[in-house]
Amino acid sequence: MTSEREQLLDTLRAVQEALDIPCPATPSDLDAYREVLEGRALHTILALWHILACPADAARHTAYLRARLAECPPTGYAPYEADEHAARAVTPAAPGSSADCEAAPHTPGREAEPHTATAKGR
Structure with missing residues (x-):
C-alpha cells in the first residue's frame, strides 16, 4: 500500500513529466510545441480535477x-539543444532532506524569485 506522501510525490512527478517538455528550437517550431503542450x-488538468474530487482514487488517475501522456509524446518539432546549457544529471536527495531543493535542476539564465508578495501584487 502506498502512503499518501508517496502518492502525492508520484502525482507531482507525473505532472512534471507532462509539462516539462523541451522548448522549441526555432520560432517555426512554436506552433507544434504549443499544440503538444x-x-x-x-x-x-483533468487528472488533477479528478484527484482533487476523489483523493482515494489518486493512484488510478x-x-x-x-497513459494519456504516452499517447501524446513531445514530438513533431525540433527541440532546443545547446551544449553550453546541457542538462546536468542530478541524483535526487533522500525525500524530505534539506538537499532536495539544492538537487532541483536550475533553468540557466532564470533566477529564482522570492516567494513573497510584492506591492505589484505578485
Missing part, C-alpha cells in the same frame, strides 16, 4: 495521466 496540459 496544450494537449498534455489538458490531460493534466495518476496512472490514467501517464
Whole structure:
C-alpha cells in the first residue's frame, strides 16, 4: 500500500513529466510545441480535477495521466539543444532532506524569485 506522501510525490512527478517538455528550437517550431503542450496540459488538468474530487482514487488517475501522456509524446518539432546549457544529471536527495531543493535542476539564465508578495501584487 502506498502512503499518501508517496502518492502525492508520484502525482507531482507525473505532472512534471507532462509539462516539462523541451522548448522549441526555432520560432517555426512554436506552433507544434504549443499544440503538444496544450494537449498534455489538458490531460493534466483533468487528472488533477479528478484527484482533487476523489483523493482515494489518486493512484488510478495518476496512472490514467501517464497513459494519456504516452499517447501524446513531445514530438513533431525540433527541440532546443545547446551544449553550453546541457542538462546536468542530478541524483535526487533522500525525500524530505534539506538537499532536495539544492538537487532541483536550475533553468540557466532564470533566477529564482522570492516567494513573497510584492506591492505589484505578485
